[in-house]
Every structure is written in structure tokens, then in C-alpha cells.
Amino acid sequence: MQQTSISPDLETRTPENPAAVSPQAASSGPVPFESWGRYPAYGGKIVPLNWQGDFPAVAAGIHNGALPVGMGRSYGDVCLLKDGNLLLTTGMNRLLDFDPATGLLTAESGITLAQILDFAVPRGFFLPVTPGTKYVTLGGAIANDIHGKNHHVAGTFGSHVTQFGLMRSDGTYRLCSPTENPDWYAATIGGLGLTGLIPWATLRLRPIVSRKIDYEGIQSHGIDEFLDLTEQSKHIEYTVSWVDCVSTGKNFARGVFMQGDHSPVPDELKPSPEPKLIFPFDAPGFALNAFTVSAFNTIFFHKQLKPRVKALQDYEPFFYPLDKVLHWNRLYGKSGLLQFQYAIPWESAREGTIAILGAIAKSGLASFLAVLKAFGDVPSPGLMSFPQPGITLALDFPIKPNLSFPLFERLADMTRDFGGRLYPAKDAAMTASQFQTFYPQWEQFARFRDPMLTSSFWERVTGDISPL
Amino acid sequence: MSTQPATYAASAPSLAARTVYASKKILVLGATSGIAEATCRVWAAEGASLFLVARNAEKLAAVAADLKVRGAHYVDTAVADLDDTGKHPELLAHAINSLTGLDVAYLAHGVLGDQAAAEADFLTAEQILHTNLTAPISLLTWLANFFVQRKSGVLAVISSVAGDRGRKSNYVYGASKAGLSAFLGGLRNRVDREGVTVLTIKPGPVKTAMTSSMKGSEKFADVNAVAKSIAAAVAAKKDTLYVPFQWQPIMFIIRNIPESVFKKLNL
Numbered sequence: 001m002q003q004t005s006i007s008p009d010l011e012t013r014t015p016e017n018p019a020a021v022s023p024q025a026a027s028s029g030p031v032p033f034e035s036w037g038r039y040p041a042y043g044g045k046i047v048p049l050n051w052q053g054d055f056p057a058v059a060a061g062i063h064n065g066a067l068p069v070g071m072g073r074s075y076g077d078v079c080l081l082k083d084g085n086l087l088l089t090t091g092m093n094r095l096l097d098f099d100p101a102t103g104l105l106t107a108e109s110g111i112t113l114a115q116i117l118d119f120a121v122p123r124g125f126f127l128p129v130t131p132g133t134k135y136v137t138l139g140g141a142i143a144n145d146i147h148g149k150n151h152h153v154a155g156t157f158g159s160h161v162t163q164f165g166l167m168r169s170d171g172t173y174r175l176c177s178p179t180e181n182p183d184w185y186a187a188t189i190g191g192l193g194l195t196g197l198i199p200w201a202t203l204r205l206r207p208i209v210s211r212k213i214d215y216e217g218i219q220s221h222g223i224d225e226f227l228d229l230t231e232q233s234k235h236i237e238y239t240v241s242w243v244d245c246v247s248t249g250k251n252f253a254r255g256v257f258m259q260g261d262h263s264p265v266p267d268e269l270k271p272s273p274e275p276k277l278i279f280p281f282d283a284p285g286f287a288l289n290a291f292t293v294s295a296f297n298t299i300f301f302h303k304q305l306k307p308r309v310k311a312l313q314d315y316e317p318f319f320y321p322l323d324k325v326l327h328w329n330r331l332y333g334k335s336g337l338l339q340f341q342y343a344i345p346w347e348s349a350r351e352g353t354i355a356i357l358g359a360i361a362k363s364g365l366a367s368f369l370a371v372l373k374a375f376g377d378v379p380s381p382g383l384m385s386f387p388q389p390g391i392t393l394a395l396d397f398p399i400k401p402n403l404s405f406p407l408f409e410r411l412a413d414m415t416r417d418f419g420g421r422l423y424p425a426k427d428a429a430m431t432a433s434q435f436q437t438f439y440p441q442w443e444q445f446a447r448f449r450d451p452m453l454t455s456s457f458w459e460r461v462t463g464d465i466s467p468l
Numbered sequence: 469m470s471t472q473p474a475t476y477a478a479s480a481p482s483l484a485a486r487t488v489y490a491s492k493k494i495l496v497l498g499a500t501s502g503i504a505e506a507t508c509r510v511w512a513a514e515g516a517s518l519f520l521v522a523r524n525a526e527k528l529a530a531v532a533a534d535l536k537v538r539g540a541h542y543v544d545t546a547v548a549d550l551d552d553t554g555k556h557p558e559l560l561a562h563a564i565n566s567l568t569g570l571d572v573a574y575l576a577h578g579v580l581g582d583q584a585a586a587e588a589d590f591l592t593a594e595q596i597l598h599t600n601l602t603a604p605i606s607l608l609t610w611l612a613n614f615f616v617q618r619k620s621g622v623l624a625v626i627s628s629v630a631g632d633r634g635r636k637s638n639y640v641y642g643a644s645k646a647g648l649s650a651f652l653g654g655l656r657n658r659v660d661r662e663g664v665t666v667l668t669i670k671p672g673p674v675k676t677a678m679t680s681s682m683k684g685s686e687k688f689a690d691v692n693a694v695a696k697s698i699a700a701a702v703a704a705k706k707d708t709l710y711v712p713f714q715w716q717p718i719m720f721i722i723r724n725i726p727e728s729v730f731k732k733l734n735l
Contacts, residue, residue, distance in 0.1 A: 053526050091502075094534035108530070119538065 033086050036329055037075035038336030039399055039428055042082040042456060050091030052108060052165075052199035058087065059169035065454045066169070068193045070110060070137030074144065075339040076428030077456035078192050084454070087197065089139055095119060096200060103205040104162065109139030109198045114323075116203075118271050125205035126262070126315075128160035132371075134320050139198045144425040145190035145385040147375070147392075149238035149260075149319070152230075155378030156387055158189035164201035169452035178381070187448035190382025192424060194449045194458060210267035213238070213260040215313040219301070220257045223354050229257045230374040237261050238318075244301060245360045245370040245395055246294050253357050254301060255372065260318055272316055275326055282334045332398050338428055340411055341394035343375055344420035349391035352418030356393065356411055363407050370395035384445050386423045394426065405429055424457060435461035491541040492516040493567040495560070497550060497607065498577025500527040503626065503674060505534075506695035507574065512540035519563040520545045522577075542567070550577050551599055553606040560610050572702055573611045575604055575625040579641075586640040593640045600644035605651055612659055612666075619663040624702050625652055626669045629710065632719045635735040656707060665705040669698055672715040 033044050047058055049068070059066070065084040072079050080086075089110035097106040103125055107116065113127055114134040120126060129148045136146070145158040154160070163177035166188055174196075176185040188195045220226050226241050233239050236259045243255040322328050329337065344352040353372070360367065370393065377389040397404045408429045412422060421438035422430050436442055442462065449458075494511055498504050499520035508518060512535040520535075522528045525547045532543045544566045548559050564570050581596035608623060615621030630638055631645030649668055656666035675688035689712045701709040710716035725733075 051527050052530065094530050095537040096530070096533045098537045 033069065033080070033088075034072055035076055035079050035428075036073045037338060037428055038329060038332070038334070039338065040077055040080065040082075040456065041336070042077075042080050044081055044084055044086045046088050047085050048088045048091050049110075049197070052092060052167075055087070055167050055169070055197045055199070056171040059171075059452055062169075062452060066452050067455045068139065068143075068197050068453070070140040071112060071135050073133055073136045073140065074425045075337070076424075076426060077460065078144070078424050078427070078458075079140075080456040081454065082456050082459075089137060089197075092199065097202075098123075100125075103207060104202055105205050106200060106202040107138055108200050109137060109142070109164075111138050112136060113138070113141065114272075116205075120205050121208070121211065122269050122271055124207055124209065124269055126208045128204055128206050129154050129157040130319050131157075132320065133323055135323060138201055138203065139193070142189055142198060142201060143191060143193040145380060145382040145387075146425070147387050149240045149373065151378070151387055152234060152239065152374055152376030153237055153378070155376070156190075156380045156382070156385055158381040158385065159378060160204045161189065161381075162202045162204055164188070165199045166196045167199050168196040168450050184448065186381060186383045187445055188382075190380070190385040191445065191448065192384070192455060192458065194453045194455065196450045196453070208262050208269070210263040210265055211269060211315050212263035212265070212267055212312050213315055213318045214263050215258070215260040215311045215318060217309045217311075218257040218259075219307045220255050221251075222253050223350060223357070226253070226255065226257060226372060227350060227374075229259075233257075233259045234376075239373065241372040243357070243370045243372045243393070245357060245367050248361045252361065253354070256301065258318075260313070262315075263312060275324055282330050332396070335399045335401075338397045338399055338404055338408060339394060339423075339426035340397065340408060341392060341423040341426040342411075342415040342420045343386060343388050343390055343392045343423070344415065344418045345388055345390040348418040348420075352414070352420060353391050353393060355418070356414050359411060359414065360395070360407075363403075365397055365400070365403055365407055367395045367397050383441055383448075384424075384439060386421065386425070388421070390420070394423075424461075427457070430461065432461045432463060492571050493519075493569050494572040494574060495519045495521070495563045495567065495570055496574045496576065497521045498575065499545075500524060500531055501576050501578075502691055503671065503694060503698070504574065504576035505531055506691045507576070507698050508535050508540075509538055509692075510695050510699040512536075512538040512543075515539055515541045517542040517567055518544075519567050521548050521550070521559065521563070523547065523549050550603050550607070553603055556603075556606050557610055560607070560614070564614070570611075570614070570621060572622045572624060573607075573615075574702075575607060575623070577603075578626065578644075580638070581641050583638045583640060596640050597644050597647075600641065601647045601651075604648055608651070608655060612655055612664065615664040616659055616662045621663075622665040622667060622702055622705060623652075623655075624667040624669060624698065626671065627652065629670045629672055629715050629719050632670070633723050633730070637735060665707075667701055667706055668708045669701070670708065670710045670715065670719070672710070672712060672718075 033046055034041065049055055049058060062085050065081055066087055067081040067084060068087045068089055069079045070089050092108035092110035093115055094108045096108065100123065112134065113130060113136055116127065117134060129150060131146045131148055141157045142161055142164065145156045147156050163175060166174045166176050166184055174181045174184055176188060178185060184195065188198065218229060220229055220241065230239065239259045241255045241257045243253055244251065247254060372391065372393050375387045375389055375392055380387050412430050412434050415422060416434060416437055492511065494516050496504055496508055496518060499508060500522040511518065518535055518540050520528060520532055528545050528547060532545050536543050546559060546562065548555065578600045579596060582592060586593040586596060604625065611623060627649045628645040630642040631649045634642045652666050652668045659666065671694055673688045674691050674694050694711050697709065697711045710719065
């Protein structure tokens with residue numbers, strides 16, 4: 001039933017709707033669902049899962065593949081399934097239990113970290129680990145075992161997930177925790193949504209007394225200064241460095257090392273205001289070029305006038321500077337962007353980072369927002385988790401077909417040669433052989449995959465491998 | 469499923485709203501619909517007492533748990549098929565007992581129905597009319613008389629802009645909502661002088677989980693913004709709410725298109 005523009009279909013979730021799939025959704029055909037990088041672009045059929053019990057009934061009606069998805073903030077194709085069904089979980093955003101004595105919050109998996117913060121901050125709690133955007137779902141955070149600026153002390157997001165449900169397409173259900181079904185727990189954390197649907201999860205929040213972060217920004221020059229600052233600041237909860245990937249010569253790898261702790265001084269714990277700015281249109285292809293990016297980087301570096309700047313900063317600009325502008329990815333135009341993020345272990349981290357940054361700067365393929373961080377040695381709970389002790393670098397490339405992909409492949413090979421790996425949540429370009437070298441445990445993981453669930457990423461990096 | 473009062477209020481922090489106002493007692497019919505659930509979240513954050521009615525026990529339990537965690541002072545539920553009008557008096561009396569009173573009754577249940585099937589088969593049309601018009605009239609008759617006795621209360625009812633003018637794409641649904649809007653207008657005319665408020669809510673297209681990734685859905689109304697407007701209109705004891713408000717002038721224009729032109733449009 002096609003709705004016209006004035007059509008008032010209000011009750012999309014009526015109790016009369018057993019599978020919670022509305023007649024419109026069932027017949028609407030392929031609709032665009034974009035990943036954050038907007039590349040690749042595949043149509044897929046969106047099937048909303050608004051209730052925990054929806055999955056088996058929906059699965060019974062699906063004869064091709066499906067993939068649970070949330071906010072689509074993964075950059076590449078881990079959240080896409082060409083010609084398949086995207087099981088949209090964002091309607092499953094209910095809070096199920098909260099214990100202020102322990103900070104344990106149980107919620108449905110489609111809730112976003114922003115929604116969790118809206119609830120938790122006024123009650124004096126914060127996320128144990130947060131990525132650079134709060135617009136990701138709880139389920140997505142588990143499926144990609146995301147990390148944040150406190151990885152060196154807190155480990156990955158999955159380390160703070162004490163238990164979750166796992167529903168398979170055949171209707172079987174498991175409670176998963178470090179002690180109950182530990183193999184399924186490990187396979188599902190970082191399992192890219194492929195082991196089954198996570199209907200709900202329990203997350204251990206951390207207490208705060210203020211929204212504020214005691215922030216310090218420090219200008220740094222080169223990788224060795226970055227490593228020194230990392231060592232000096234390892235007792236500080238949040239550390240990350242912005243690095244200029246464009247400049248060469250004496251400005252090579254200049255950056256701003258940013259660190260902070262939650263302020264211990266009690267302060268008003270009000271909720272965050274709604275974001276107001278929306279990037280309104282696709283920027284033209286020439287908007288991002290070597291000149292504009294270089295100008296941006298120079299401004300960013302010198303915005304910090306002194307070598308060291310201290311400030312008491314709200315957590316929003318500290319953790320989520322880009323969330324202020326919704327759809328900032330449109331800045332990259334219609335062709336989208338590629339992310340590149342590696343983790344290289346300590347033994348070759350310094351050497352590898354210098355070599356890769358050098359290759360990027362020499363390529364002249366503009367990129368801003370390059371982020372450098374040291375991963376700590378808290379073990380990741382997931383079988384397929386990306387973080388490992390060492391250095392991680394993340395940066396964007398605007399997609400220029402004849403240039404970006406050859407560079408990307410070269411950088412991925414360099415990463416492999418330095419013993420590192422790439423991050424599936426950020427990837428749209430690594431080859432099957434690169435993936436299988438980065439994650440040699442992939443065949444073990446494949447045994448846990450739900451036969452109905454797959455993604456364009458998984459098809460790309462494994463070929464047609466059927467699970468047991 | 470029943471819940472002890474005050475347990476959750478004790479474990480929740482003392483947010484200002486809860487200490488300032490007495491807990492508002494609200495009955496929600498069709499509590500698992502998207503708009504109803506979002507509205508209940510606004511009321512839960514204010515520390516309201518809620519009695520929730522829906523057909524599916526599992527969904528109702530999830531909604532109730534969420535509202536308790538979000539700060540509702542008290543939550544109780546009943547599983548009921550509201551098409552069964554014979555059970556309405558018992559259900560409503562039970563709800564009022566559970567809440568120990570009633571300030572607001574919020575009718576949010578309804579079906580869009582299948583227009584094509586309703587064109588082909590009268591039984592389908594009759595079912596839509598029963599769920600969207602007959603059952604609400606049964607509930608409203610009982611509730612209005614209860615509120616008139618008390619000389620206070622708010623009846624907040626979700627109708628639709630579709631009731632403002634029949635269109636070929638959904639005129640059976642539209643007819644049920646037109647009937648409901650007319651009933652509410654007459655009821656308001658009768659009970660306003662008795663201290664009872666009747667709020668007719670007419671929403672336009674709303675962005676929900678299902679529509680969030682559809683083309684053009686950025687222009688749809690956000691369900692949480694719609695919910696805030698509804699909660700504010702209930703608090704202000706308004707008569708009619710077009711939500712978002714742009715639908716008021718839009719429907720004014722649509723109502724005033726001459727029939728000779730309107731009948732040729734594809735709406």
C-alpha cells in the first residue's frame with residue numbers, strides 16, 4: 001500500500017499487527033539504506049524488528065539472506081546486504097532494567113548510545129566505553145566490539161557487556177555471558193551481527209558526578225612525541241591524538257594530543273540538548289581537495305595557540321565533536337568516503353605508523369580527521385575483535401575511483417607486512433586474502449554464523465562458505 | 469501482570485518533576501502503538517502512574533518495563549482485545565481501581581486496515597469501522613460518564629487528518645476517523661460544561677522505526693516530537709491538536725478544494 005504525501009498512516013505498530021511488519025513495509029521493495037561511508041550503495045529490503053519476539057516470525061518468511069542492522073554508522077559494507085533483507089532494530093529501544101547500585105542497565109539492542117546517555121547522565125552514569133559518535137545502537141556496538149579513547153584502561157565495549165540474549169533464525173535462544181555459553185558470547189562480540197539477533201543486552205555503566213571533562217590538548221611533532229605523550233598519560237582515562245596526514249617535511253605527523261578525565265567536581269547532570277545542525281545537501285566533488293584539507297589541518301593545529309591548553313569541557317564536544325552536524329558525511333559528496341583503520345602490534349607499531357603515514361602524505365589524497373591512538377593490553381572478549389595492543393590509526397579518504405582503491409590496497413598490504421590488521425566496521429575495500437590473513441580465526445568463527453544471516457562484507461571477504 | 473506501586477519511585481533519583489506534582493493517573497488504550505508508547509515515555513519521565521492496555525502480552529510487558537525504568541511512579545497492565553466491547557466496563561473499572569482514580573484516558577488503538585480489501589469485501593470495512601469507531605465510542609461513553617460524575621478528566625483520543633476528507637487511497641479508514649472526530653466534537657459540546665476535556669488528536673505522517681530509512685522520511689514528523697506535543701496538549705486541556713501543527717493549514721486547504729476538482733485528484 002503506497003502512501004501519498006498527505007497520507008496519515010500513524011499506527012505503524014498496532015497490536016493488531018502480529019509480525020509488526022506493516023503492510024507498507026512488506027510491499028515497499030528495495031529502499032535505500034546507506035552505510036556511513038555511503039559506499040558501496042546497495043538497495044535492500046528493510047524489515048523492521050520492533051519487538052524482541054519478531055525475529056522468528058520474520059525469519060520464517062525469509063528465503064534469502066538477512067542481516068540485523070541499526071543506525072548504519074559502520075563505514076563500509078558490514079551493515080549492508082545486497083539483494084537481501086535488512087532487519088532494522090532501531091524500534092527495539094526499550095529499557096528493561098536498571099540498578100543504580102551496580103550501574104547495570106539492561107536494554108533492547110536497538111537503543112542508541114545517545115538514548116542510553118539521555119537516560120543515564122541525569123542519573124549520574126556514563127557509558128563505560130564510547131566511540132566517536134553516540135548515534136550507534138547497543139547491538140551494533142557489541143557486533144563490532146567498538147572501542148573508544150579509554151581503550152588503554154577499559155578495553156573494548158564488549159568487556160562491559162555482562163550478558164545478552166542470542167536468538168537464531170531457527171527460533172533457538174541462548175543466554176550468553178562469560179560463564180554461560182561462553183563460546184557464543186565470544187563469537188557474538190565482534191561477530192558482525194552474523195551469529196544471530198541480539199534482542200537485548202546488559203551493559204555495566206560507570207558513575208559520573210559531572211558532565212564535564214578535565215581536558216588537556218598538547219601540540220605534538222612526529223610519532224616519537226606521540227609515543228612519549230602516550231606513555232606519560234597512560235594513567236589518564238581518555239587519550240587520543242589528531243594527526244595531520246597531509247604535511248610532509250618538518251610538519252610530518254604533527255598533531256594535537258588530547259586527553260581527559262571525568263571531572264571529579266560535582267556539577268549539574270542535565271540531559272544533552274537535541275542537535276540542531278544538519279548538513280543539508282551533498283557537497284560537490286571538489287569541496288574536499290588538497291588545499292581545503294591542508295587549510296583545515298593548519299587551522300586545527302594552530303587553533304590551539306599554546307603548546308598546552310587546559311580546559312573544563314562538556315563531554316559532548318570532547319567525545320562527539322562531529323555529532324553536532326547530523327549527516328556530516330554529505331561533505332564527501334555523493335560518491336562517499338572510504339575509511340582506513342589499522343591496529344599494528346607494538347613490535348612494529350612505530351615503524352609501521354611512520355611508513356604508512358609517509359605513504360599517505362606522499363599520495364596527496366586529501367584526508368583530514370586522522371586519529372591516532374595507542375591500544376592497551378586489556379584483552380578483547382570477542383573472537384573476532386579488532387583491537388590488539390599497539391597503535392591504531394583511522395582516517396577518511398574521499399572516494400576517487402582510480403586513486404583511492406589502489407592506495408587503499410597498498411596501505412592494507414603494508415599493514416599486513418607490519419603484522420597489523422584492519423577494522424571490518426570501517427572497511428569497504430580489503431580483499432578476501434587480506435581479511436583471512438588479518439583474522440586467521442575466521443573459519444572457527446564461521447561455524448557460529450546463523451545460516452540465514454550474512455552481509456555484503458562477509459560475502460566479499462569469505463566467498464561462499466557455508467556454515468555447519 | 470501487576471506491579472507494586474512505589475517500588476520504582478524509590479529506586480529512581482529524585483527528579484524535580486516528581487516531587488513538585490502529584491502523580492498523574494493515566495489510562496492508555498493501545499499502549500503498544502508507536503505514538504502511544506512515545507507519549508507514555510514523556511509521562512513516565514514526569515513520574516506519572518500508568519495503566520496500559522494492549523492485546524499482546526509480551527509487547528505490553530516490554531513497554532511496561534521500559535516505562536518503569538524511565539521513572540513512572542506506578543505501572544500496571546491488562547491484556548485485552550478492545551474489539552470486545554462487552555468487556556469494556558469491567559476493564560475500565562479495573563483500571564480505575566488499580567490507579568485509585570483517573571485523570572487522563574488516552575485512546576490510541578486503531579488499525580489502518582487494508583483499503584483494497586475493504587473495497588472488495590464489506591466484512592473487512594466493517595472490521596475497520598468496528599475497531600476504529602464502534603469500540604472507541606463504547607469506551608468513550610463509559611469514560612465520559614465517569615468523568616462527568618467527577619466533574620474533571622481529560623479524554624485524549626487519536627483520530628486522524630484522514631478523517632478531514634475522504635480520499636480514494638484510504639477512505640474506509642478515513643470514514644472511521646471522520647466518524648470518530650464527529651463523535652468527539654459532539655461529546656466535547658456536551659461535557660465541556662461539566663469540567664471534562666475532550667482532546668481530538670489529528671497526526672500527520674510520523675517517522676517511526678519502520679519509516680526511518682525510507683526516502684523522504686526526513687520530512688516525516690519525529691514520533692518523540694509528536695509525543696511531546698500530545699502530552700503538552702493534554703496538560704493544557706486543548707480541544708483539537710493537529711500534529712505537527714503544519715497539518716492544520718494543509719488540511720484547511722484540502723477541505724476547501726472544490727469537489728469538482730478534488731474528485732479528479734490522485735490522493
